[in-house]
Amino acid sequence: MAESAARPGPAGRDAPTDGPDPRRWKALAVCLVAGFMTLLDVSIVNVALPSIREGLNTPESDLQWVVSGYALAFGLFLIPSGRLGDARGRRAVFMAGLALFTLASAACGAAQSSLWLVIARLVQGIAGGLISPQISALIQQLFSGRERGRAFGMFGTVVGISTAVGPLLGGLLIQAAGPDHGWRWVFYVNLPLGALCLLLAHRLLPDTPSAGRVRPRDLDPFGVLLLGAGVLALLLPIVQAQQWPGNGKWLLVLLAAALLTAFVAWEARCTGGRTQPVLDLSLFRLRSYWLGCLLILLYFAGFTSIFFVTTLYLQSGLGYSALQAGLAITPFALGSGAAASLGGRLVGRFGRPLVVAGLLMVALGLAGTALAVHWVPGSGAGWAMAAPLLLAGLGSGLVIAPNQTLTLAEVPVHRAGSAGGTLQTGQRVGSAVGIAAVGAVFFAQVGPGNWADAYDHGLIVSVAFVLAALIVALADVGADRRGRRRERKESTDPSRSTA
Structure with missing residues (x-):
């Protein structure tokens, strides 16, 4: 029987059943709210950047890290987090990511320096990377057939809405709270949503029937480290171009090329082996x-x-x-x-x-x-x-x-x-x-x-x-067009058809 037949009990444990989970739509709502928060923080922070620059005396390079650091940390943890959820339980990883995201949002709002804010945004990105893969996996676990299509369609709508309302909601929050501290509420708005989602996730989300032990090699930590270090070495001289005088910084681009080459070589070595690679090169x-x-x-x-x-x-x-x-x-x-x-x-x-x-x-x-x-x-x-x-x-x-x-x-x-x-x-x-x-x-x-x-x-x-x-x-x-022409030529060429 498919995993969609698993039904959460009072504590979220699986209870076998012959029908679909009666709480699946409520569970989906919890997932969608959490997904909305993580994707909202991609766009909502943009309108807060000038206020952050004034409030924390933030240099231009740190403003770039506030935005790009979140995206980078988010991206690097997507694949390992998906595997962690499959292995250790999607509900547990979802809740851990949600708790970390909520705490990191509080740290962002309370930031007293630009370095503090950048570090908190990196942690927030890691938490977003923990949450996002569990949403699509839980949809597959809870739904089947046409219902699964409807659920994924609703998730797609949430993705679009979060992008659309991000700058506008950020502007409204800063307008209401004032330019001096309004930017802090861009992050604080996640606190009540995160707390509510945590309570509901514990009650409504199912465990993962196949969950068990997870081995470090299933998460490919060395591959994640190589990819992260390579991209970071590429970004550093670009972001710090104004603050880092001289041409020595561009040597980091050569280091980035070496690290990314090593990453590809490592992933090729892992493919087909005991370690599950971050990037399936096949x-x-x-x-x-x-x-x-x-x-x-x-x-x-x-x-x-x-x-x-x-x-x-x-x-x-x-x-x-x-x-x-x-x-x-x-x-x-x-x-x-x-x-x-x-x-x-x-x-x-x-x-x-x-x-x-x-x-x-x-x-x-x-x-x-x-x-x-x-x-x-x-x-x-x-x-x-x-x-x-x-x-x-x-x-x-x-x-x-x-x-x-x-x-x-x-x-x-x-x-x-x-x-x-x-x-x-x-x-x-x-x-x-x-x-x-x-x-x-x-x-x-x-x-x-x-x-x-x-x-x-x-x-x-x-x-x-x-x-x-x-x-x-x-x-x-x-x-594509060349391939279609080649196929038509082969189908009409008698010598090829009789070969």
């Missing part, structure tokens, strides 16, 4: 998979950095309040949420060309945003950029979900969990790299009366990442 023999992973890494590097530089430009450059900045960014998120469901319905019909169209819309929308800043300078820029940001958001909705569908289409079902975790890891690492790169260019150009030019330079880097993703998508489309 998946990358599928062209659709490795191209899809590369595409989404580049795309997340481009699109997540938009929120970072846009809120800084609007608030620090144009004097917008946090609420006004949140409202100005909302068209992108609304467009993305509106187009995501449409993209999910159309991807089976159009395939990768749909993703190409979405990437073109994003690139055009970002270019239009840069033009709007110059055509309508001053306080009217927020209104002027609404339409191009809406276009970019609509395009984004045609990229993320369709790309995930296409990337995982040829992956065997028994490896779907590992493949999906690797894809999400690529998204988070891409976000960290993009924020570091775009932020470095932005802060290198910014100065009194020079905010618009700095914003332009930042958007150019974002567009470059999106165009790189577009090139990958076009390569996949071209390979």
Whole structure:
């Protein structure tokens, strides 16, 4: 019998039953609230950055770490946490992650220095990485058939809503609590939600019937360490470009290349062995998979950095309040949420060309945003950029979900969990790299009366990442067409058919 037949008792223990768990929808609600919190903290903090800079006298590099550090820690722990949940019990790991996330949120809100805040955000990211894989696994455990599709659809809606309301909710909190301490409530808002979710998770979530002992090699700690150190060595000279004089810092890029090469070699050695690798390299023999992973890494590097530089430009450059900045960014998120469901319905019909169209819309929308800043300078820029940001958001909705569908289409079902975790890891690492790169260019150009030019330079880097993703998508489309032509030629060639 499938795991979905497990029913939680009063303490959340499994009790065998012949029917579906009657508490499954309540359990799903707990999972969705927790998922909402972890994803909300990706976007809500952006509108708080100017207030954090003023309140803690935070240097530009630390502002970048506040955002990219969360994404990086989140991404690095996704795959090991998924395995830990399967081995030790998803309810236990979910609750541990939720408790850690709530405590880390309290530490973020209470921060007395930028270093304190950065460290707390890293811990918060680790906690988010513990929670997220358990949600999709619990949905698979609790639901089957059409109900599972409905549950995953609801989770997808929560992902879109959390992105949409993040900047707006952050702006409302800062507006209500004041610019001096309002940014702290961006983190404190997680405390009552986290506490409530912990109580309900203990009562409603099922244990994992197959849970047992977990071996360290099942989590591949050395692989996680190599990947984290490699990405960190790559980010450090970029983020610290203004604070670290001289060219010696760029030697870290060579160290990053060496560490990432060692990571790939280690993962290749683990594949097929006793240690379960973080990255299943055999998946990358599928062209659709490795191209899809590369595409989404580049795309997340481009699109997540938009929120970072846009809120800084609007608030620090144009004097917008946090609420006004949140409202100005909302068209992108609304467009993305509106187009995501449409993209999910159309991807089976159009395939990768749909993703190409979405990437073109994003690139055009970002270019239009840069033009709007110059055509309508001053306080009217927020209104002027609404339409191009809406276009970019609509395009984004045609990229993320369709790309995930296409990337995982040829992956065997028994490896779907590992493949999906690797894809999400690529998204988070891409976000960290993009924020570091775009932020470095932005802060290198910014100065009194020079905010618009700095914003332009930042958007150019974002567009470059999106165009790189577009090139990958076009390569996949071209390979598909060549494959179809080859198949048609072979089917019509008598010499081949009789061979």
